[in-house]
Amino acid sequence: MSQKYRSSRSAEPQALSFEDVVMTGLANDGGLFLPSQVPQLPASFLQDWADLSFQELAFNVLRLYINAAEIPDQDLRDLISKSYSTFRSEEVTPLKKIDDKLYLLELFHGPTYAFKDVALQFVGNLFEYFLTRRNAKKVEGEARDVITVVGATSGDTGSAAIYGLRGKKDVSVFILYPTGRISPIQEEQMTTVEDANVHTLSVNGTFDDCQDIVKSIFGDREFNDKYHVGAVNSINWARILAQQTYYFYSYFQLQKKLNDTSAKVRFVVPSGNFGDILAGYYAYKMGLPVDKLIIATNENDILDRFMKTGRYEKKAEKDASAAVKATFSPAMDILISSNFERLLWYLIRDSVANGSDEVAGKTLNSWMQQLKETGSVVADPEVLAGARSIFDSERVDDAETVATIKEVYSAHPESYVLDPHSSVGVTTSYRFIKKDDKKDNIKYISLSTAHPAKFSEVVNKALDSIAGYSFEKDVLPAELKALSTKRKRINLIDEASIEKVKDAIKKELNF
Numbered sequence: 001m002s003q004k005y006r007s008s009r010s011a012e013p014q015a016l017s018f019e020d021v022v023m024t025g026l027a028n029d030g031g032l033f034l035p036s037q038v039p040q041l042p043a044s045f046l047q048d049w050a051d052l053s054f055q056e057l058a059f060n061v062l063r064l065y066i067n068a069a070e071i072p073d074q075d076l077r078d079l080i081s082k083s084y085s086t087f088r089s090e091e092v093t094p095l096k097k098i099d100d101k102l103y104l105l106e107l108f109h110g111p112t113y114a115f116k117d118v119a120l121q122f123v124g125n126l127f128e129y130f131l132t133r134r135n136a137k138k139v140e141g142e143a144r145d146v147i148t149v150v151g152a153t154s155g156d157t158g159s160a161a162i163y164g165l166r167g168k169k170d171v172s173v174f175i176l177y178p179t180g181r182i183s184p185i186q187e188e189q190m191t192t193v194e195d196a197n198v199h200t201l202s203v204n205g206t207f208d209d210c211q212d213i214v215k216s217i218f219g220d221r222e223f224n225d226k227y228h229v230g231a232v233n234s235i236n237w238a239r240i241l242a243q244q245t246y247y248f249y250s251y252f253q254l255q256k257k258l259n260d261t262s263a264k265v266r267f268v269v270p271s272g273n274f275g276d277i278l279a280g281y282y283a284y285k286m287g288l289p290v291d292k293l294i295i296a297t298n299e300n301d302i303l304d305r306f307m308k309t310g311r312y313e314k315k316a317e318k319d320a321s322a323a324v325k326a327t328f329s330p331a332m333d334i335l336i337s338s339n340f341e342r343l344l345w346y347l348i349r350d351s352v353a354n355g356s357d358e359v360a361g362k363t364l365n366s367w368m369q370q371l372k373e374t375g376s377v378v379a380d381p382e383v384l385a386g387a388r389s390i391f392d393s394e395r396v397d398d399a400e401t402v403a404t405i406k407e408v409y410s411a412h413p414e415s416y417v418l419d420p421h422s423s424v425g426v427t428t429s430y431r432f433i434k435k436d437d438k439k440d441n442i443k444y445i446s447l448s449t450a451h452p453a454k455f456s457e458v459v460n461k462a463l464d465s466i467a468g469y470s471f472e473k474d475v476l477p478a479e480l481k482a483l484s485t486k487r488k489r490i491n492l493i494d495e496a497s498i499e500k501v502k503d504a505i506k507k508e509l510n511f
């Protein structure tokens with residue numbers, strides 16, 4: 001299949017290559033890149049792929065979106081093999097049974113103990129692969145191709161990007177995070193890395209401020225021409241692409257565990273920027289038999305409000321003054337979910353745009369302008385109906401997040417410890433399980449997006465009162481414990497200002 005890519009906001013028949021899309025990150029018009037086609041798998045894939053390893057499945061999925069002329073088979077296999085050799089689990093993303101209805105997809109066995117590693121180990125190697133190839137073609141004296149990665153994090157993307165890119169030649173990394181709004185271990189993970197190409201900026205603001213600054217930097221043509229800005233956030237298509245593998249893999253793992261192919265499978269995904277669940281949407285569109293994709297939000301519930309009302313708006317009407325709320329699942333403290341734009345494009349294209357890519361781009365562009373100007377956009381009923389045909393949602397508060405951590409620990413034979421984000425997913429799963437018709441054979445795969453050690457305060461709040469529980473003994477891996485003894489480099493930006501961030505980048509790069 002020959003894949004080309006287009007911007008979600010464009011009415012032009014754009015035709016960018018995978019390499020362009022990965023290295024550019026965000027389209028010039030502010031839109032997100034989309035593949036020209038979503039491949040349709042023949043029914044036989046359910047047998048043919050069932051016994052493949054994670055790496056083999058990754059190859060089959062990625063091959064459908066990356067032309068072999070851009071990355072030949074053996075190179076793609078090598079990139080995949082290198083990317084997942086850093087994981088602590090041979091299965092990469094193992095599936096753990098919680099009870100007869102509920103399974104946890106553990107996505108935190110990579111270097112930084114969060115689901116972001118699955119994509120960012122691969123993205124780091126892709127950047128290196130493309131740059132090495134480009135620079136090998138240079139003649140003596142010609143300037144080398146470089147990339148300046150600028151990313152925003154609410155805690156996990158930053159460390160996963162840093163561990164994916166540290167020490168890579170011709171790559172500089174700048175990660176913006178909101179001061180005081182990430183966990184101490186997340187800050188240690190990012191600020192103790194000593195590689196000279198890694199820089200962190202602690203910005204006095206929220207995650208949305210950091211994300212806005214990053215997007216503005218992408219829109220700054222002059223800065224971009226000079227520094228060649230690249231993206232590690234899930235605006236980068238390669239992030240979404242690499243995350244698709246674990247939807248396929250966990251589906252097949254579940255079939256094997258159940259020894260039954262009749263069960264309906266629902267995925268429950270703790271959501272913030274909508275990148276993780278969007279990968280599931282692609283898997284579903286390709287033909288994976290998914291019964292429902294369930295969005296689990298914390299009290300920053302823009303996605304849950306959209307599903308219930310069709311209004312996509314920053315702030316709830318009843319609480320118009322509210323800003324982002326600092327919750328017990330801080331990585332999901334996000335007002336605007338940037339990847340939701342990609343889903344909206346498909347929903348618009350397949351309803352009000354009558355299948356036209358160009359009309360979808362034009363319509364979405366006007367919606368995004370409206371969202372920027374007024375903070376709100378209302379979807380047509382057909383668009384909402386399209387969303388509801390596969391997605392559902394729930395909102396979980398902090399008290400429930402803590403209660404579920406305690407409940408699962410107490411009920412599970414191995415005293416399983418959830419992190420607060422995964423707990424938002426499990427709380428949502430339990431609500432659905434309660435509502436289910438007992439006749440239906442429905443199984444839930446709830447995505448476990450981070451290791452509990454990264455969020456000690458909340459985990460201890462839930463479990464400290466239980467006799468015999470010890471965070472140090474039961475939860476904290478030695479590798480994360482050791483971080484507290486390392487020297488931290490903290491660079492404070494006292495105001496969420498694009499100019500101050502650009503100045504900090506220029507100063508560090510010194511060219």
Ligand SMILES: Cc1ncc(COP(=O)(O)O)c(C=O)c1O
Pocket residue numbers: 114115155156157234270271272273274275276277331332421422449450
């Ligand atoms: C631990 C954790 N869980 C869930 C999420 C939400 O994922 P997404 O932003 O892709 O919706 C994040 C951040 O992205 C996270 O770091």
Ligand SMILES: N[C@@H](CCOP(=O)(O)O)C(=O)O
Pocket residue numbers: 152153154155156157158232233234235272273275331332
């Ligand atoms: N939760 C994220 C926020 C950034 O989201 P991304 O998936 O777009 O990179 C984080 O942990 O940084």
